[in-house]
Amino acid sequence: MMEKTEVYILSGFLGSGKTTLLKQLLEDERSHGRKVAVMMNELGQVSIDSDSVEEDVLLRELLGGCICCSIQDELEAQLQGLLMDNHPDVIYIETTGAAHPVEVLDSILSPLFADQLIIKGIITTVDGTRWKDRKTLGPQLQQLILEQVRNADFILINKTDDLTENEQAKLIFEIQGLNQKAPCLLTNFSKVPIGRIRNLTASLEKKSGHIHLNLSTFVYQFNHAVNHTAFEEFLKELPETIYRIKGYVKFHHSEYPFLFQYSYGMPLYMKELMNLKLNLVFIGENVDWKLIQNQLASLENSDNQDENEKS
Numbered sequence: 216m217m218e219k220t221e222v223y224i225l226s227g228f229l230g231s232g233k234t235t236l237l238k239q240l241l242e243d244e245r246s247h248g249r250k251v252a253v254m255m256n257e258l259g260q261v262s263i264d265s266d267s268v269e270e271d272v273l274l275r276e277l278l279g280g281c282i283c284c285s286i287q288d289e290l291e292a293q294l295q296g297l298l299m300d301n302h303p304d305v306i307y308i309e310t311t312g313a314a315h316p317v318e319v320l321d322s323i324l325s326p327l328f329a330d331q332l333i334i335k336g337i338i339t340t341v342d343g344t345r346w347k348d349r350k351t352l353g354p355q356l357q358q359l360i361l362e363q364v365r366n367a368d369f370i371l372i373n374k375t376d377d378l379t380e381n382e383q384a385k386l387i388f389e390i391q392g393l394n395q396k397a398p399c400l401l402t403n404f405s406k407v408p409i410g411r412i413r414n415l416t417a418s419l420e421k422k423s424g425h426i427h428l429n430l431s432t433f434v435y436q437f438n439h440a441v442n443h444t445a446f447e448e449f450l451k452e453l454p455e456t457i458y459r460i461k462g463y464v465k466f467h468h469s470e471y472p473f474l475f476q477y478s479y480g481m482p483l484y485m486k487e488l489m490n491l492k493l494n495l496v497f498i499g500e501n502v503d504w505k506l507i508q509n510q511l512a513s514l515e516n517s518d519n520q521d522e523n524e525k526s
Contacts, residue, residue, distance in 0.1 A: 219333045221305040227340035229312030232373040236405035243409045252303040316366035326462035326494040336368035370399040433504040437493035440465040462495035
């Protein structure tokens with residue numbers, strides 16, 4: 216069985232030090248001889264940072280939009296191509312500074328290949344000076360910076376030489392108040408002991424099999440069709456902290472599966488014209504995925520089949 220590909224998401228506002236961090240991570244990967252791929256997203260039509268990636272690294276540039284909205288289809292196609300043709304050990308995804316962590320996860324976890332990936336974590340870089348002066352930004356940008364911190368698994372507070380000790384202490388207090396579970400380091404030039412990042416994700420995997428911090432993911436694969444009414448009842452009982460579900464689900468009354476999407480409580484079904492892998496991909500916050508897994512297994516194994524239900 217082929218090993219799963221690790222995925223790291225580099226998040227953070229514009230100019231916060233993501234590319235500088237990426238260079239260090241790639242140097243570490245090179246020393247371990249692993250096959251590495253980088254996906255670099257730019258809002259414009261020209262890549263600014265691609266020169267920072269060495270020629271021996273597989274590079275895919277996603278230009279002209281944000282992977283969490285306008286170029287999701289391109290991202291999915293590029294990821295699927297990498298997995299099928301190159302089988303990298305690890306993929307680093309450097310997002311635009313305008314990317315929301317939940318939307319990025321939603322974009323990369325296609326039900327076609329989500330079971331081939333291990334999401335190792337979201338690493339967020341924070342520009343210390345910009346954080347200190349964030350109230351000068353518009354309300355939407357302020358909220359985006361907060362969300363990038365709140366959903367991180369590891370936080371680098373960067374450019375701290377420009378801050379006094381009191382300002383550094385206040386900054387740590389504010390950020391850890393938003394996200395108490397993610398390690399938080401004061402840095403300059405994104406310099407971090409790489410072992411801190413590797414050890415963090417390794418220990419999380421041993422403990423739970425998935426990232427059990429604020430934002431986490433879960434993939435469930437159905438073996439056969441399920442009862443439509445029972446599936447709807449399952450959806451009604453989901454916790455509010457499950458933000459996204461997407462994938463394919465087949466009901467007893469249908470010859471082919473449905474493409475299913477669920478966002479903040481609203482389900483959507485689109486009928487397919489071929490049989491596809493029946494994967495459902497979940498994204499949520501502080502969710503007991505074992506409970507969800509048991510509920511889905513019970514739903515799938517139920518003998519209560521309503522043959523007269525209609526789509």
